[in-house]
Amino acid sequence: MITDIENCYGCKACEQVCPVKCISMKTDGEGFLYPETDESLCTGCNMCNRVCPMTKDLFSEEPQSFFCFINKEKNEIKKSSSGGAFSALSRGFCDTAKLKVFGAKWDKDLSVCHEYAESLNGINVFRKSKYIQSDTRNTFSIAREFLDKGETVVYSGTPCQIAGLKGFLGKDYDKLLTIDVICHGVPSQYVFDKYVKSIEEENKSKVESFSFRNRRSVFGVRDSQCVKIKLSDGREIKRFSFKDTYIRGYYARLYYRKCCYGCKFARRQRVSDITIGDFWGIDRLDKKLNPHNGVSLIIASSEKGRKLIEKLSAAHRVKRVSEEDAVRLNKNLYRPPDYNLNRSIFFERLANTGFNTAVNGFIPRISKVKYIVSNVLPENIKRILKAGEE
Ligand SMILES: Cc1cc2nc3c(=O)[nH]c(=O)nc-3n(C[C@H](O)[C@H](O)[C@H](O)COP(=O)(O)OP(=O)(O)OC[C@H]3O[C@@H](n4cnc5c(N)ncnc54)[C@H](O)[C@@H]3O)c2cc1C
Secondary structure (H helix, E strand, C coil): CCCCCCCCCCCCHHHHHCCCCCEEEEECCCCCEEEEECCCCCCCCCHHHHHCCCCCCCCCCCCCEEEEEECCCHHHHHHCCCCCHHHHHHHHHCCHHHCCEEEEEECHHHCEEEEEECCCHHHHHHCCCCCCCCECCCHHHHHHHHHHCCCCEEEEECHHHHHHHHHHHCCCCCCEEEEEECCCCCCCHHHHHHHHHHHHHHHCCCEEEEEEEEEEEECCEEEEEEEEEEECCCCEEEECHHHCHHHHHHHCCCCCCHHHHHCCCCCCCCCCCEEEEECCCHHHHCCCCCHHHCCEEEEECCHHHHHHHHHHCCCCEEEEECHHHHHCCCHHHCCCCCCCCCHHHHHHHHHHCCHHHHHCCCCCCCCHHHHHHHHHCCHHHHHHHHHHHC
């Protein structure tokens, strides 16, 4: 029986490993999944606690290497959140005839879950970040079945999901490549559903599809975090990140899962072979590059990961960078997000009202001018202005 529910990451490793299937995941009042044990069936084998990412220390102790990465296919960058690292890494590791790539996709009703793809086209659905906690369902068990048959598997997800997978597998597999994303924190499906409902009410039309991380320019300043919404009446809504309440609430850290605020995986040592994220600050190292146009940061934390990047460097734009340059502007790489003191009031409000009313007053308003200015000014000037505000 799981002993520490409060800090649970919701990865489902316990549910999947339980030999008597006495653990099931139940949604709490905030919409996050937590394990519940049927004590009448539990045999006390303790497998659930043994595989749990909270109880295990799975960080790689191998030396790390840091890279700036840009996919050679412009079209792939366009369909990806950052520099298209995920697609290139998956393709580079798998023999395409036997491709088994796991990632997070949009499912029906705009829910987000893990799934596997067996073709290169199939991995398209995993592209682009979905800022919602993905339901891993029974994918750890499926991945183990493939691995035990000797197949090659790529599994991508948040660091806690990779830790859950590794705990569940309990041993290393040469043919497994794990990829984690640098993670801010994850909101629940329930929060996202409420936000979608608010869009539907405003527009009197159903939301057919949704995507985060689209690129647009405002007076020449790039925004790579725009949302794109397709409505069932044929209209398409595109919003800059500074105009969208969900994105603003996300970056204000208002509604992450509780464990995210103390996430033990938000640190430089990683659990995966490869970590991918946005290369914020690449423009300081190379003035010709703009992180909003799609530049990935890759961290290799194993020999397997390093060899794969070496292989990719023949075809893609890959440059080794120092650890300091890689992490300087990506603080989610080395510490968990600060707790937002309005979080519990937000969830209390959300239970009784719509999304827009619940976030009202809790997220800073950002005007177009402020967005442009903050993206045009050099970092040192921004720091001076910020110091003046404090
Ligand atoms: C919740 C979340 C928070 C993030 N926070 C940061 C951050 O603070 N700093 C930073 O530099 N980068 C962050 N990223 C990573 C970044 O947004 C890109 O996903 C990453 O750089 C990969 O880009 P790409 O172009 O290589 O891949 P893409 O082709 O865009 O592939 C996206 C990858 O993300 C995975 N993914 C998408 N949504 C989810 C999800 N909900 N749960 C688990 N896996 C998912 C897919 O399986 C796939 O592997 C975050 C991603 C997510 C999902």
